[in-house]
Amino acid sequence: MTATPHRGWVGAWWVALVATTVLAVVWLALGAVVALAAHVPALGAAVADAAAGGNVWAGGVLDAFAMGEPGAQAVLDYLASLANLVVAAVLWRHGGRTWTVRLLVLAMIGSAGAFNLQAHAATMVVRAATGLGIGELHQILLHGVASAAYVGALLLFPAGVAAATGGRRLLAVLTGVALFAAGMGTALLPHTVSCVVFFGFGVPLVGALGVSRHLRAGATRERRDQARLLATVLTGVLATAVVLALLTVVMAALGRPGLTLDDPTARGAGGEPTALLFWFARVSAAAIALAVLAAYRPRLRASTDRLHRTLTVVVVVVAVGGAVALVGALAGGGPVGWVVAAAIGAGVYLAVSTRADRLVERLLYGRRPTPYRVLLEVAELSRGAGPDLDRLPEAIGRHLGARDVALTVHRPGLRSRVHRWRRDDAAGEPAETVAFPVRHHGEEVGVLAVDAEAVAGGGDRPRLLADVADSLGAVLQAHRQEIELERQLRAAVAHGEEIATARRAAVAEMDGERRAIERNLHDGAQHHLVSLRLSLGLAEHVITTGDHAAGAERLATVLEQVDTAEAVLAETAAGVSAAHLAEQGLVDTLRRELTGGDSTVTLDVTGVPPGRRWPADVESAVYFCCLEAVNNARKHAPGAAVVVTLAEAGGALRFAVRDDGPGFTPRPAAAGGARGVRNVAIRVAAVGGTVELDSAPGRGTTVSGAVPLADVGPATPDDPPTGPVAGPVAVPVAVPVAGARDASAAPDAAEESLAPPPEVPAASSAYLAAVRELIAGLAPPAPVAPRVGAVAAGLDAPGPDGPARRAERALDALDALAREGVGGRAWASAVSYAVERTRLAGARELAETDLADRLHRRVVVLPAGEHEAAQRLVAPGSPTPVRLGLAPDAGPEDVRRAAGEQLATWRSRAAHPASSRGVRDAATVLAGACEAVLVETTVETV
Structure with a gap:
């Protein structure tokens, strides 16, 4: 509702308040003057003298003596009116500016003058002095406005006009109805009777009906408490009024004295037997208004329990007191009658006290279930x-x-x-x-x-x-035990999985240690055993020639080599060789192992800066590779000169072992190539290097390799590296197996193999684009160009496989083509390196594709609510926000936030002890996808 109508209603209220206040004050003042002149002789004489002197107002006062009340009754009447005015002032000061309070202020002021019987003498005073009749104005402003305002205030309590449907229209209708009813009642009934009808029964009844809808359906608990407070007072007022009405009827029928009230407005009908009800109505009007004030003031508002007890007591007292009074009046008021009344009152108390609490509870809170029903449910x-x-x-x-x-x-x-x-x-x-x-x-x-x-x-x-x-005690205890058993079961399952994992780790560790010892014995101690075999052969040759002195020298050398081999075997078993390598470095350890007592092996380290050290894993791999290559040369080319070369160039540590033996034709690794070459390839591949074998009949054999290095500073034997050094770039192993080439081409091939890989984006479609870029930059030789073209055409071939699958098939085809060696070793080495780098970069995308397929086929089933999120996250070709469950136009901040939340969820799922192996593997892949999204969005933002 707009502000203008609101101001209009407030303005109308102010007009009505001012007019009612002025009329009430004048009305009460003139009535008081008439009462004082009638009951105070000195004042009466003064008024008579003034009237004799021609004062019309004094004459009016003398004429109004006929409408005056008895003195005691007038005093009570004015005390009641004063109480109404005081209540109006208190409401105005402490009640706030709600419409309920505004209307109650208006009602209290109007009722102070409307139902003051003595004040009605003012009508004759004004008519005698001015000739004006203000009786109709009095009926409209005081009786009508007071009644209408009181009814409206109670109907709008506690929500106010704004909360009532059509509140202001309702107020206008009620005002018209109350004005009409009050006017008609005042015109047809004496004022005492109209006061009892309106304020003794009508107002409390209407208020009780209006407030009942807020007792249980109020919008807030405060409103419900306010409604209960007013309902308590209204119920007590109605109950008391009913009992007083019954008592009045009985006493009037028996002709008992004390009920007659002198009513000057009775128009000659005499007094009415309404004294009890009239004075109670005057008091109850103020009490109801004070109850409204208390409802609006939290400090004055009683608790609901206190209201319940208070109303229960009121109902019991009113019922018992009314019964005693009625019986006493019927019994004639003698001692016997009062004894009978007391006995009947006791019986009423026993009957009412057991039901009053339930009746009051139903009144304030409605019908509520019995304890049996709740416990049964x-x-x-x-x-x-x-x-x-x-x-x-x-x-x-x-x-x-x-x-x-x-x-x-x-x-x-x-x-x-x-x-x-x-x-x-x-x-x-x-x-x-x-x-x-x-x-x-x-x-x-x-x-x-x-x-x-x-x-x-x-x-x-x-x-x-x-x-x-x-x-509920037993129920909750059973629930607690269920939780405890479930927790113990999960702990047992997790412990079992930990034991299984520990067993698998132990088996894997033992197998790794066994293989490491096998490789170390093969690559390290075997060198000394081969040398021992050669020395034994020489000793045998010398002894067969009859040169016993030379044979003795040879045998002495053999004994020294046996001691050396024994020491090497012991060091290998205890890991001392690795410790010596870590302490002395690659160059000194190779010099100690290769050149001691063997004139056929030459170590060339001119390409290594003095004191140069490399990461421990690089030095260990190159060390054992060089020993293995020397052992192979001694085994297959006895007596041939062997040159071991170490050099650092082009950001890589390069090594080569060359012999001038007879050479051989290498076999492909797939066809069962030499075990020694496989060991060398495995060791170098572990640190990201490449190994090449170049041999041909009559041309000797060369085993060369290169390990890419990170940018590390120089170190000395006295200052070995104490922590992990930035590792080498992951470079795949390429062992060409067919054809021969000039040894001078090896450095070029190594340089070509160290070229940086293409940059591969994170998404699966980018994986396919990276493969296309790889094929476009291969520049294949003529013999393999058609097959490379066929591989490129297969990338766009229609089929059920997604982009990642087609990219993987293309990489497999290129890898097979490189192993055949048709395009030359240099080209094959570069292709193998690029294929492996691209495959490694796309491993995550391929894992996501595999997981998407397993999720779709329900091979892997995640917990409820997570399966759909996982499918959406690894769906190929979807925009990043959609994969995370966001709108397609979501910003980077929202994407990062969602990715972070899902990352925490999948990490938690992967680490949860109750997750199965398949669920943990799937959660690990999903966590990697979230990490990739975080990296991607961070890079885009930067």
């Missing part, structure tokens, strides 16, 4: 092996008529879990709860918390909630 839900604790709060709340119920379960070793239910109409309302501990054999296993309104009421309510809480 809780028992039904608690049956079975696994009670649904999520349904228990709702069942308790609905059967108790509660708005908010929370069931807290204390779980041993874990945080307490809260099961909560809240009624729909109480979703945004702050809850004030009362807690009841749930115990099992003296131990608190949980807490049942219910909103305070559900507990408020009769004495059965707290006991009912306590009984419900006690009945």
Whole structure:
């Protein structure tokens, strides 16, 4: 509603307030002057003298003596009016500016003058002095406005005009109806009777009907408490008025004195037997207004429990007191009559006291279930092996008529879990709860918390909630034991998986150690054993020639070599060789192992800066590779000169072992190539290097290799590296197996193999684009160009496979083509290197593709709610925001936030002890996908 109509209503209220206040004050003042002149002789004489002197106002006062009240009655009348005015002032000062308070202020001022019987003498004073009749104005402004304002205030309480449907229209209609009813009642009935009808019965009854809809359906608890406070007062007023009416009827029928009230407005009909009801109506009007004030003031508003008890007491007292008074009046008021009345009152008390609490509870809170029904429902839900604790709060709340119920379960070793239910109409309302501990054999296993309104009421309510809480003890204890058993089961499963993992790790470690010892014996100690064999052969040759002295020298040398071989075997078994290598470095260790007592082996380290050290894994790999190559040369080319070369050039450590033996034709590795060459290739591949074998009959054999190096500074034997050095670039092994080439081409091939790989984006479609870029930059020789073209055409061939699968097939075809060696060793080496680098870069995308296929075929099944998120995350070709469950136009910040949240989820799932092996592997792939998204978005932002 707009502000202009609101200001119009406020303006109209101000006009009515000013007019009513002026008329009430004038009305009461003139009536008081008439009463004083009639009952104070000195003042009466003065008024008579003034009238004799021609003063029209004094004459009017003398004429109004006939409408005056008796003195005592006038005093009571003005005390009641004064109380109404004081209540109006208090409401104006402390009640706020709600429409209910505004209307009550207007009603209190109007009723102060409307139902003051003495003040009606003002009508004759004004008519005699001015000739004007203000009786009609008095009926409209005082009687009509007071009644209409009172009714409107109670109907709009506590929500106000704004909360009422068509509030201002309703107010206007009520005003018209009340004005008409009050005017007609005043015209047809004496004022005492109209006061009793309107304020003794009409106003409380209308107010009770209006406030009843807020008792249980109020928007907030504050409004419901306000409505209960006013309902308590209105119920007490109505009950008392009914009892007083019955007593008045009985006493009037018996002709008992004391009921007649002198009413000057009775138009000659004499007094009415309405004294009890009239004075009660005057007092109750002020009491109801004060109740409204208390409802609006939290400090004055009583608690619902106190209201319940107060109204219960009022109902009992009114019922018992009314019964005693009625019986006493019927019995004639003698001693016997009062004894009979007391006995009947005691019987009424016994009958009423047992039902009053229930009646009051039903009045204030509506019909609520009995304890039996609530306990029965809780028992039904608690049956079975696994009670649904999520349904228990709702069942308790609905059967108790509660708005908010929370069931807290204390779980041993874990945080307490809260099961909560809240009624729909109480979703945004702050809850004030009362807690009841749930115990099992003296131990608190949980807490049942219910909103305070559900507990408020009769004495059965707290006991009912306590009984419900006690009945839940066994249920919560069973739930706690279920949780404990489940936790122990998960711990057992996790422990079993840890044992299995430890066993697998131990077996793998033992197998690795065995293979490492085998390689070290083959590549290290075998060198000395081969030398020993050669020395034994020479000794045998010398002895067969009869040169015993030379034979003795040879045997002495053999004995020294046996001791050396024994020491080497012991060092290899104890790992001393690796320790010596780490301490002395690659160059000194090779010099110590290769040149001692063997004139056929030459070590050339001119290409190595003095004191140069490399990462420990690089030195170990090159060391054992050189020993293996020397052993192979001694085995297959006895007596041939062997040259071992070390050099650092082009960011790589290069090594070569050349002999001038007879040479041979190498066999492909797939056809069972030499074991020694395979060992060398495996060692160098572990550090990202490449190895090449070049041999041909009559031309000797050369084993060469290169290990790319990171940018590391020089080191000395006294200052070995103490931590991991930035490792080499991962370069695949390429062992050409067919054809011969000039040894001078080896450096060029090595340089070509060290070219940087193409940059591969993260998405699966980018993996396919990287393969296309790789094929476009190969520049294949003529013999293999058609086959390379066929591979490129296969990338776009239609089929069920996705981009990652087609890219993988193309890489397999290129790898097979490189192994055939048709395009030359240099080209094959470069292709093998590029293929492996591209495959490594696309490993994650391929893993995502495999996982997407397994998720689609339900080979891997993730927990509920996570399966769809996983499928969306690894879906090929989808935009990054869509993969994370966001809108396609989501910004980088939202993408990073969603990726971070999912990364934490998948890492947690991968580390969860209850996850199966398949789920852990899938979660690891999904976590990698989230990490890639974070890297991608961060790079784009930068």
